[in-house]
Amino acid sequence: MDRFVSTFTNKLDAKGRVSIPAPFREVLARDGYSGGQPTGPAGGGIYCYPALDTPALDAGGESLASKIDALLTGLSDYSDERDQLSVALYGDVHILKIDGDGRIVLPEELKRHAKLEGEVTFVGLGQKFQIWQPQAFEAYRADARGRARDHRQLFAGRRSGGDEPSGG
Amino acid sequence: MDRFVSTFTNKLDAKGRVSIPAPFREVLARDGYSGGQPTGPAGGGIYCYPALDTPALDAGGESLASKIDALLTGLSDYSDERDQLSVALYGDVHILKIDGDGRIVLPEELKRHAKLEGEVTFVGLGQKFQIWQPQAFEAYRADARGRARDHRQLFAGRRSGGDEPSGG
DNA sequence: TGGGCATCTATGGGATACGATGGGTTGGCA
């Protein structure tokens, strides 16, 4: 299974376009973002929506959409809870088409949520990726590293041995 | 199972390239770093990221990637906690492609973290290996030896006797 | 048992394809 990994910072041009990092495009292609052809539900394009907890955008291909579906099917039909969640999860989703040069255009609403302008940072999270305003991302990342350290300690405590991935 | 062992010091050339020690390449090949073919998640290449606690880089093949996945499984999808950990674990990872001559190019971000320039030292750690600035590694090694000695004393206390593996 | 040869690894450099960017142009829709 392919994963989105690494971080890349690209420029947002005057038209609001930004290149998706080539490695991410590669993963999307395999995942079936259906780049152009109406292969998947999206009919071509990537799924992108404001992250619920952070000033960032979540994005991914078909598998991301499937995950959202799976999350909803876990809830009973006709429940108000489900409807609310559906609105929250689907209501803000934008399907961004990838042009011939591997770029997308970020809608005003999405740019506003993440306060994007000038440059944007793409960060891989494995199954999906996020889009951040560079400085905001640095702060978030610093915090995330700290938590990862704590998390690792926890694991170290209940593992037999061996070295941890992020160990040092 | 193959392991990364020994230390090697190679030169970083003007283009930022450095040869991976042949023995390590051998281990990576068996581990399935998928050198070139889009066989694994990496689509070819090794996983490399800044060590959290030391000025060094951790690197390895597919098995290292699996370990990262293992850390994330168990966390519910779409939780902010998972996203944060993903950023720390995947966001810092770089997939370094091994060229036809067995070399990799170290990105600026990674070189900065480990203060690499001129020469770099590869250290085998069993399932993964690290990349250090030579002097920094010497200092670290000296310290590690001291600790190993202490550790050995502990072991000696509860062993029948005999000679210790790491003597010297 | 010593010399010579075939390999392999580590490096340096040149040539090239690809990714990221900036702009112009066309077609559609309001």
Add this chain to the structure above:
DNA sequence: TGCCAACCCATCGTATCCCATAGATGCCCA
């Protein structure tokens, strides 16, 4: 008819690939 989105090009810096060299190692044969 004015604005925006999709498309097409051209440019440029850099990552990749290929080739050549040098030193070290191990092997074969005289």
